[in-house]
Every structure is written in structure tokens, then in C-alpha cells.
Amino acid sequence: MSEEMNQVEVRNFEVGDRIKGQVTKVEEKQVIVNIEASKLDGIIPISELSSIHVEKANDVVAEGDELDLEVTKVEEDALILSKRKVDAEKAWDELEKKFVSGEVFEAEIKDVVKGGLVVDLGVRGFVPASLVEARFVEDFTDYKGRTLTFKIVELDKEKNRLILSHRAVIEEEKGKHKLDLLQTLHAGQVLDGTVQRITDFGAFVDIGGIDGLVHISQLSHEHVEKPSDVVEEGQKVRVKVLSVDRDNERISLSIKETLPGPWASIGEKAPKGSVLTGVVKRLVSYGAFVELYPGVEGLVHISQISHKHIATPHEVLKEGQEVQVKVLEVNEQDQRLSLSIKELEEKESEFPTDYELPEESKGFQLGEMIGDQLKNLKK
Template sequence: MTKISEVDAKAPASFEEDFAALLDESLGADEGFEGSVVTGQVIRILDDVALIDVGLKSEGRVSLREFGDSEIKPGDFVELYIERYEDRDGAVVLSREKARREEAWTALERAFANNQRVTGAIFGRVKGGFTVDLGGAMAFLPGSQVDIRPVRDLGPLMGQPQPFQILKMDRARGNIVVSRRAVLEETRAEQRSELIKGLKEGMILDGVVKNLTDYGAFVDLGGVDGLLHVTDIAWKRINHPSEALTIGQQVRVQVIRFNSDTQRISLGMKQLEADPWENVAVKYPVGGRFNGRVTNITDYGAFVELEAGIEGLVHVSEMSWTKKNVHPAKMVSTSQEVEVMVLDMDSVKRRISLGLKQTHRNPWEQFEEEHKVGSELEGEIRNITEFGLF
């Protein structure tokens, strides 16, 4: 039989143990909030901190700097991250910045799972790429994922809200990799489809010079590329597209030909300008003398530009009355200003035959006038052959 004295002795100990257990359980429940995001109510503002009640045993303090430009006042409800249940002063350690980060991560994981675009802003440069703020969560943007083409100046893109595609993310490690290029490529494909549907020959479009080659320039029309052949850049002679265009230049072009099967687009710039060959026969009549500039020299003659877009050929046989079997480069040079005579005109084939020697008097006619048959002359022997002397 248990004695009353023994029961009385055990009761206080049992009561203390139960109370301790209840206290531990209560504290344990509060401590379980650490690392989670909760909603708190602003109680009051003290200098540079906000005193906030998050439903725990003690209130927490948050620096007003963490709220940025947002103004808060007593009674407002805010989302906060519980860092620690109690600091050395017995207060709950809260963070608005980490709450924003946690909220952002949750939203980003949902977007990643649904293959949706997210909005962010490039704000810094790091090795191999850039850092992007995705509404509180930091992401890495590789340099190769910034644009479809290499970007020389990233200044205009810095700090600007724009869409990104999440390539991969690891919440445990805090890593997010995004791409702006993927968004541009998807948008480009959509634009290409829309452009191809409505594309017709004769349309005038604005584009950007994407690449230069020996035979022309590729122009980005906003999702689809077209070829601007070197002969369709200008009416005047252009030996290489770089003489008139630069990569990245904004240009206005006309669709000359479009093959819907191969989706090849031929473009022209000179077609948007007046054709200098109109009324060329009136401006440059046969027999007329005009000044021009030598633009090109070949084995069979030299091309002379009379005006921008109008060139004629001086055949080697029409260069000199006296010099025979001499290369044209021995008689004229590129960019030299010369006087020529129009010998023939074919405006349909856009051909003009010019003469250089015709602007000078024929020395044989002059000799015939000055020296009659039977007159005596003195001269220098230039060559001796079996059949006579020169």
C-alpha cells in the first residue's frame, strides 16, 4: 500500500515535468517556423525599423531599408521570412528581403515547370555572363544566351525589365540559369511565320544588315533574312557591299522576288530610287562629249562613270590613235578624270560605247592636210626590217 507521504512527494515532480514538456512543445512549435515565410502585421514604426507581429510569443524587427521604396504604416500586412525564433534580445529575427526571395523562387519553380517566361532585369556583369534580378531571386545569364547575334554594347539592356526563359534551376544550391536568346528565337519564329504569310513582291520593308559577303548583304526583316545582291544596292557600280553598307545598319528595301517554296527572298535598294537610265539617250546623245571618271580597268578597255549609275565602256581600240597593243592600264588609271565621246547607245541593254581618242584630232588626218603626196620630209629611223624601214 502506497503511503500518502510518498504520493505528496511525487506530485510536485510530476507537475514540473508536465509543465516543462508543455513549454518545450510550445517553444518547439514556434521554432518550427524558422526558415518559413509568414504574414505579419506592422505594430509600429520605431526610427529606422518596423515592429511586426507574426503571431509568435515575441515580436520581430525589420529594417525599413528592406522595404525599399515601399512605404509601410501600422496595420499593414507584409510577407516575412523567419530567420531565427529568438535572437540574444529575445526578439524574432525577420527578413523582408529573404521573404521576397522565397516568394520569387516559388513563382519561378512554377514557371519553370510550366515552361513559361519570367520577367527580370540585367543588373551586373560576372565572369562568363551577367546577373539577372528575377524579382528577388538572382539568376545567371551566360554571355552566349544574351542575343541571337553578338551584342557589342549591353548598356541599353541593363536595368530594363524584359522576358527570360529559365534553362535550369536548383533551389538547394540557389542556382538559376536563364536565357534571353531563347525568347528572341521563339519570337523570331513567330514573326517569321507572320511575315512569310503576308510577303509579296514589290513590298517595301525595313530591315537591319545582318552580314556582308562578296556577292551581297543579308538583311534581317524581323524574323526572316533576305539577300540584297551587290548589283541591287545602288545604280552606280559597287565592287563590294562594304562600300555602301555596314553590319547593323538600318535599311529600307523592296522585295524583288519571293519563292514561297524555298522561302528565298531577293531584295533591292536601288529600286527605291529614280532610275538614272531614264532619258539617258537625251542626256548623252551620240557624238556628244562629256567628262567622266574611270571606275574600272580591264584587259579589253576601261569603264567610265558619266554620273552615278551611268557607266560606259571605252574599248582598248578607242583609246589612242597611235598606240597599238598597249594595255589600257598604261593609258589611263582608276579614278582619273577623262573626256570621252559617246559613240553608240543602247538604253534597253543599258550599254554605252565611249571613245577616248575621238576627243583628240586624228593625227593621220592632220598629217595628210599638212603633207601632200610628193613632198620631201626628214625623219628618224625607228626600225629596220627585211622589207623596209620604219
């Protein structure tokens, strides 16, 4: 077409007109399109191809693509066009609907920039670093090209501002899962979990999207001074559900209830007739309670403390004293042990050690007795 005819064709268009064009050539910094219903070509500068920064035009379009375009400038023999403006106008309408409804949608990460991620939704969408994940991420390099789910958290068409959040989607899903889990949990369940956080009063354990508290008294059968003495963050544990408060979303758990009790297999650890070392824990009028293993105490009845007659156990024992005992009876079911200290002590002589000679024998000397015997022999 002659230059004169081109000029005539061009004068048929005005800035703001919407047209359709087919890509005939993709250059590095611009795209040539043939305008529908005319023999006129138009030019799309690379800056007008997308709402986000583009390095090469062929990253966005290819030869043969049909495009909706807007005239941005009418030159003497050519039209300057924009794909970006048409895409943006269509996009804002759709984005406003998504924003109002809270819709969750997928989008590809087009670029990683300082402070966050960039998404092309017909307009430039920005995902601040704090809204990418529910956890801290140090390096977002490998996020480019990934497809994530998003919600729009801020939209201002006038300021061309669109803020997206993937974190909001994660937390919403977590919240739904938490509610579902709360409905299915019940006291008595035994579950696997992971220690998330340790406090002075216990440990919080994640049991699949929701945390429950293992109070310090439920960490072990033994006395625990500090929770960190028996568990650590990240540790896999087995827990039993003690109670579920759905209204306040509180779950009480126990690790202790999943562990063998201190009395389990006590018949093997302290069989009848065995001799063990223990510590006197309590003294009562009828005997002494001796701890053989953590959480396992046996009774030494007052009659089994000593061969001597004693009025109270306090006469020969004191709390905290280490003693040797013999196991007399074992009752694992009733958690009872009968012990004896007396059986390990030698019986005292049948004769009293403080025996005195009769009064009439006192003052009698050994030499005198021998002398008398000698006199009798001479006779």
C-alpha cells in the same frame, strides 16, 4: 504583458510554425511584428526579410504591413521569425510552373553585381551578363530599378539556384517576328534596310528583323570589285526583294534595281548631235562598241568609222582605245545609240596625194621650160 506571461505565450510556438504578424515598428536592422491572436511580439532580422541583400529594413516592409512568417527560433521571451523562408517556399512552386511552361514574366532589377543582375522573385534570381541582352553591354549600372521581361533557363531548388534570361525573350520575339515577316514578303517589294554585315560576295541587309543578301552583282549598275567600295556597315539603303526562300529562310535583295539605270535620261546625257569621248570596248565585224558612260555602249557602224574604205574595224581601232564620237541617233527605250567617228574627221582631198606626172614629162627641167618661153618672147 509581464515577462512571465511572455514566456508562457512563447512556449505555445515551435520552430517551423507558420504565423501571421503585423509590422508595428521598422528599425534599421530588424522589424518588430505583433503576432496575430496573441499579445506577443516577434523579431524579423534584416537578413530574414528578403532572399536578396537588403541595406535597410524599410526598403522591404512598412508599419502596418500584414506578413506571413515562419518561426525560426524560440527564445525565452521572444520569437525570431523569417519572412524570407515563407516567400521562398511560395515562390518555388510558382517558379517551377513558369519554368515548365516557358512563361515570360516581368521583374524589377534589384541589384547590379559582378557578372550580372539580381532579381527578387521570392528567391534570389540571377541574370548572367551574357543573358541580359542579345548584344554586348559594357556597363549595367543604369539597369538597377528597371523592369525587364524574363524566362527561367535554369532552376534547382535543392541548390537554391535560379537563372533567368532576358536575352531568350528578345530572341524568341525576334524569331516570331522573323517568321511573320517571311510570310508577308514577296518578290518585287521595295523596302528600306540597314547594312548589317559585309562579305566578299555581297552585303547582308536588315529589313526589319530579318537579314537578306544583296549579292555583289546586285549592288550597283557598275562593276564592283569589293562590296566595301560601295556600301558600309550601318548604312541605310533601299532594296528590292528578288526572291524569298521560306523553307531555308533566305532572302535575295537588290540595291541596283532601286537605282536609276545607266540608260535613264540618256537622251539628255547624250543628245543627238553631241560630241562625246568614249572607250572602245568591243570590236566586231560590223563595227565597234564604244562605252560612253558606265553601262552605256553605242555602236559605231563600220561605215561610220572612217572616210577610207576598211575591211574590218581592227584596221583602225583597238579595244581600250579612247575615241571621240558624234551621236547620230538615240533610242532610250531600246537602249540603243548610233555613233560616228567619221563625222568628226576631215574628208581627205578629192585629188590623190600620190599623183605622178605622165611618163613623157619625166626628166623635163623647170629651167628648160622657162628658157623656151623666153626664146619665144624675143621672136
